[in-house]
Amino acid sequence: MRILLVEDEKPLADALMQLFRDSRYLADVAYDGETGLDLALTNSYDVLVLDIMLPRLNGLEIVRKVRAEKLDVPILLLTARDAVDDRVQGLDAGADDYLVKPFANKELLARLRALTRRTGSLAGTDIMQVGPFTIDLSSRTAKRGDHPLSLTSKEFQMLELFMRNHGKVLSKKLILDRIWGPDASVMSNAVENYVHFLRKKIDVPGHHSYIETVRGVGYVFKIPSS
Secondary structure: OEEEEEOOOHHHHHHHHHHHHHOOOEEEEEOOHHHHHHHHHHOOOOEEEEEOOOOOOOHHHHHHHHHHOOOOOOEEEEEOOOOHHHHHHHHHHOOOEEEEOOOOHHHHHHHHHHHHHHHOOHHHOOEEEEOOEEEEOOOOEEEEOOEEEOOOHHHHHHHHHHHHOOOOEEEHHHHHHHHHHHHHHHOOOHHHHHHHHHHHHHOOOOOOOOEEEEOOOEEEEOOOOO
8 A cells, every 4th residue: 555644743643654664555754735735646645644734735725636636546634623514524625534633543544444445446446558558456467558468566566656657757766665665775776677677578679668767866657659
């Protein structure tokens, strides 16, 4: 599970990030609403966990802006405000669930699992298609056109990450964090190696490479126009 946490209470945010790491979830954190919105709109997440009372942009405004961009990622709101009107306002803004502070960690994790089960994979479908590539997230299979691709688990995750963010430059650090998570610090050459492996499997010899290197930054997945 890939989670975006937007919470301005740093001790709570740090505790939740540790909880997510212990649960083997990949998570990004933002401590204000503007940064959180930027992350939500520029990255792919399986669920957003938003505090309502945030500096610079509150949680309800983030929800409205995310929904205005037609993103159907599940959203869980966290708040100390337990009034019925507050809960209704959050749900009417486009949130999927609501959890009142203080809460039990087990309940938070259960709510997150329920949200992702309810909506399926990110964007609400198990099938993703970008250019000639199609991946099935439920069977973990991929193909280019009608040609099946024999990918390892990490290669599949990397192709999925590139397809979700096609046309965007992804830094090596981001790729490491998303695919290897807590193990990223000991996998310094993993990105270069796996990009090499993946290129050999998805590219057509003598033709354009779908994964372009952006020197000093990372990689970008591009579909040629012709």
